Amino acid sequence: MIQGDLKVAAPIRWAMVGGGRGSQIGYIHRCAALRDNSFQLVAGAFDIDPERGREFGQALRVAPERCYPDYQTLFAEEAKRPDGIQAVSIATPNGTHYAICQAALEAGLHVVCEKPLCFSVEEAEVLHDLAERQNRFVGVTYGYAGHQLIRQAREMIAAGELGEIRMVHMQFAHGFHSEAVEAANPSTRWRVDPKHAGPSYVLGDLATHPFYIVEAMLPELRISRLLCARQSFVTSRAPLEDNAYVLMEYEGGVMGHLWASAVNAGSMHGQKVRVIGSRASLEWWDERPNQLRYEVQGEPVRLLERGMDYLYPEAREDDRIGSGHPEGLFEAWANLYARFALAMEAMDCGDTGAIETLAVPDIHAGVEGVRWVAHCVRSAEAGGVWVDYH
Known part of the structure; x- marks a missing residue:
């Protein structure tokens, strides 16, 4: 039962925070998200060093003006564009996850975040409540x-x-x-x-x-x-x-x-x-x-x-790829990203029933x-x- 058809009506306009040159996890995120044409990488704040991040983003064929120095500028500037981002992946050290995820949700974006979401249960519940109020999907990359x-x-x-x-x-x-x-x-x-x-x-x-x-x-x-x-x-x-x-x-x-x-x-x-x-x-x-x-x-x-x-x-x-051919970590992550895209699309359409059938690591996980x-x-x-x- 090889699934080669497109999963969402249109690719989700997507950005990354972190995951710059030399980042193993950033590379995995990009390979997984882009594999099924469910996401399109159009912007990012890829590095704590703005110049290094801009150079890396351009190497990924992201337009220079959409390679931002930090996540605050990324969210603010993309919100002004008619073709601005709809979702963001957070691939930064653990201590930054809470602030970036909170800012992304407040900007009305869907989020894919490395675990942990944050350091405390109180912070986690803030993010949970914010995601519900904003009607935004949060996926957590328990890739296996x-x-x-x-x-x-x-x-x-x-x-x-x-x-x-x-x-x-x-x-x-x-x-x-x-x-x-x-x-x-x-x-x-x-x-x-x-x-x-x-x-x-x-x-x-x-x-x-x-x-x-x-x-x-x-x-x-x-x-x-x-x-x-x-x-x-x-x-x-x-x-x-x-x-x-x-x-x-x-x-x-x-x-x-x-x-x-x-x-x-x-x-x-x-x-x-x-x-x-x-x-x-x-x-x-x-x-x-x-x-x-x-x-x-x-x-x-x-x-x-x-x-x-x-x-x-x-x-x-x-x-x-059918039976007999071994699949590995990149396919597992791509499976999750494909489900994340379906969940984001369903949430945008108000189809909560579809989300419940996907079995994805979401904000609750x-x-x-x-x-x-x-x-x-x-x-x-x-x-x-x-x-x-x-």
Whole structure:
């Protein structure tokens, strides 16, 4: 079921804040947004250095007069144009997200924001309420959730193929920061600085990805309480953690466990999600994202492959190249951006029903990620105790 047709009536006029030359995440945003002709990059404030940002924007074929020195000028000047931007992506360090997202929403723009949306639950709720008042869509780039087999897992669980859900195990534990690499790498240094990264390192930077994937697979799960212990094995990173363990109790008795680490020496990426039911289990590993491991008690293990006819139709809606061909991170992000475009178009048309069917990480997912990190930090700072989740 290869989907090659256009998804929106006209490309959304789009800008970026950040994501300039040398930015890995900026490149991923652009590749994903432009892949389906759902967005058109027409403006931006690409760099904290205005000249460098203007030169880079022109290299992307953005008109010189629409390469702005900062986001404030970008929003103000584009609002004056009849062909001004309709949406903006925010690809800047964490500490800037709240102010830029707030300004974008106040300017009447749809937003795609890197996580976290902000550092506090109070700020997250301000953005949530503002997005609702402005009737604007906010998407959060939990990019791994765009892989097709995440949706397959969601449909299998909803159909009862695993039986009663008992446990969810999550991890994102790589080894690339097992030493103090930030000493020689500015792009890593800000991630371990509370002023720029917020109240956590691996909990916010890594753990929120599998946390959202479980939310996408099991949208009805609600946490009742959690316990978190975090460590700074590279001591110069304290008070931010480079390793953490979280236990969660969900309403209805489901138990959850999450391990987040940047010091899992030897591990390439180490992001896995396992959902365990009374009859069967599912496991997805982002290093082999085109396969979903399906284990029925007493039967041989099955590996479900992306793009195959036996998958649920919902899992094949994002199919780009047919079965057998491996898809990766860029396709996953492009799937999310295609859904973001549909959500923006639907919101502009007042079609809220269409948005609810898209299963995208929206403002609610962004708020929940901030809320979860805040509770983890609260538990850890109290000595690793159970805290109620509200």
